[in-house]
Amino acid sequence: MQPENTENNTPASEAGAVPVISDEPTRRDLNDPKATFEDLPYKPQLTEKQAKRANQTLKGMIISVAFCIAVFIPLYLLNPTPDEKAFESTVDLQATAQGASEMAGTELFAPELADDEYANFARWQANTAQGVPYWEFGVVIEDSKFVWVRQAVDSNPTWVALITDSALPTGTKEIDGVQWEVRIKDAKTYLISEGKDTTFVLSSDTGEEELVEMARLASQDAK
Secondary structure (H helix, E strand, C coil), rough: CCCCCCCCCCCCCCCCCCCCCCCEEEEEEECCCCHHHHHHHCCCCHHHHHHHHHHHHHHHHHHHHHHHHHHHHHHHHHHCCCCCHHCCCCCCCHHHHHHHHHHHCCCCCCCCCCEEEEEEEEECCCCCCCCCEEEEEEEEECCEEEEEEEEEECCCHHHHHCCCCCCCEEEEEECEEEEEEEEEECCEEEEEEEEECCCEEEEEEECCCHHHHHHHHHHHHHC
16 A cells, blocks of 8 residues: 655645735725725726716816806906096086075085095085075095085074084184084084074084184185
């Protein structure tokens, strides 16, 4: 009897066989919070129709953006940055006062303004709730200060109270020989001169110096 060849019958584990190492990375379990797209057992593929639709959507977005840019650029070039001076709403104070004087039946106050001043509105208020028609205009000084002028021919205390928003008197001020009553409410200061033939109400919330200068011009007109 021939002896059995035990060399070929030795189990691989006993023969010292080297385990096979795979080059593929180990996938995480899909329940793992750190799992990513690469951990899927397969990679989903878009069908030809799906890929075509996705491509068309991307092209549509690019065309829309390009169209918006093409429309915006000409509009931007046709509308240059506006000049701050363009927003000045100036009026011809003397010409407007001349027309209002005809309605008032008397010559109205319309001073000559300095180079850094302009009237931004001027009007004759005929139909008023107070029943007192009056002339008014606003003067902008150095683009940052403002004086509001009102002149009534036949005024009364009620009209003055309404025009001054019921501001409280705080004293008097003599300007070029004319007495002006001073009233203040919040940040606004009023100067009131009640003469025999006309009543002036000047107001400003940007500075007393400009208010006094306008009162000086009105004082000359009231004499």
